[in-house]
Amino acid sequence: MFLLTTLCALFALLAVVPVYATTGVIVPLYQFPVTSANWAPLETALSTFPSLQFYVIINPNSGPGDADSQPDPAYQTNIQTLRTHSNALLVGYVLTGFGTRASADVLQDIQTYAGWDASYGVDGIFFDQTMAGFDAEYTSYSDAVRSTAWPSRATGYVIMNPGEDIGNSDYYSLADQIVTFEQTYAEFQQESPIPLVHPAQQSVIIHTFTGPGVSNQTLSSVVTSLKSSGFASTYITNLNISQTDVYANFGSDFAQFVADVAA
Numbered sequence: 597m598f599l600l601t602t603l604c605a606l607f608a609l610l611a612v613v614p615v616y617a618t619t620g621v622i623v624p625l626y627q628f629p630v631t632s633a634n635w636a637p638l639e640t641a642l643s644t645f646p647s648l649q650f651y652v653i654i655n656p657n658s659g660p661g662d663a664d665s666q667p668d669p670a671y672q673t674n675i676q677t678l679r680t681h682s683n684a685l686l687v688g689y690v691l692t693g694f695g696t697r698a699s700a701d702v703l704q705d706i707q708t709y710a711g712w713d714a715s716y717g718v719d720g721i722f723f724d725q726t727m728a729g730f731d732a733e734y735t736s737y738s739d740a741v742r743s744t745a746w747p748s749r750a751t752g753y754v755i756m757n758p759g760e761d762i763g764n765s766d767y768y769s770l771a772d773q774i775v776t777f778e779q780t781y782a783e784f785q786q787e788s789p790i791p792l793v794h795p796a797q798q799s800v801i802i803h804t805f806t807g808p809g810v811s812n813q814t815l816s817s818v819v820t821s822l823k824s825s826g827f828a829s830t831y832i833t834n835l836n837i838s839q840t841d842v843y844a845n846f847g848s849d850f851a852q853f854v855a856d857v858a859a
């Protein structure tokens with residue numbers, strides 16, 4: 597009887613907890629939603645692949661904008677729409693300047709995001725320009741996120757972005773995910789394979805995924821290989837860093853990229 601009850605409880609749990617493919621999509625959404633059309637490719641991706649987990653970095657102004665204030669109404673409306681998708685986990689962008697930014701300013705940004713109304717709130721923080729060598733300041737940043745109340749999570753989600761391999765760093769105990777590669781596709785080819793330290797916590801971001809010999813097939817095979825390595829998340833865009841701000845728009849390969857991760 598006890599076993600049966602336990603099994604029933606387990607199945608009930610399985611029925612409500614969505615099961616996500618291992619590798620999710622991380623989206624540096626560094627674009628102002630002038631109209632809902634700006635974020636529409638992401639909206640479409642979220643609804644097309646409801647069982648694919650997305651980690652969306654919300655970034656109004658290299659951070660939350662004015663301290664202790666609510667975001668621009670355009671952000672409020674468009675984040676509300678993103679929040680209707682249970683496969684979207686939202687994190688607020690916070691600059692850390694490779695450890696040089698004043699701690700008080702970093703902590704203030706976290707509190708500003710935490711003060712956003714729950715209807716357009718975020719679920720944690722993305723610390724950009726994380727110092728690659730361990731810096732104890734980041735312990736207090738992670739603690740601040742994890743001890744704060746976020747709209748849809750008991751414990752705030754933490755992503756750190758040193759953008760390079762950090763070995764078996766203590767950061768892995770402070771963050772849910774760490775971006776261990778953020779560079780061009782040419783650089784990715786040079787550095788491949790990216791060291792797998794804690795793949796289930798590692799993220800890979802590749803931009804400038806273009807040039808001679810780069811086809812849809814190339815994209816699919818890179819995504820397949822990242823998935824088989826078990827990375828937590830990835831983002832790939834064909835926008836060229838020498839020509840544009842690669843996260844201010846979606847590349848023309850965005851839909852195919854997402855479909856490849858979902859496949």
Ligand SMILES: *[C@@H]1O[C@H](CO)[C@@H](O)[C@H](O)[C@H]1NC(C)=O
Pocket residue numbers: 804806807808836837838839
């Ligand atoms: C990126 O753009 C620069 C400047 O237009 C160009 O020289 C370079 O070849 C492009 N890179 C790739 C990989 O296409």
Ligand SMILES: *[C@@H]1O[C@H](CO)[C@@H](O)[C@H](O)[C@H]1NC(C)=O
Pocket residue numbers: 812849851852
């Ligand atoms: C590559 O993929 C894009 C987007 O899915 C599609 O529009 C395009 O036709 C494809 N190109 C080739 C050569 O298959």
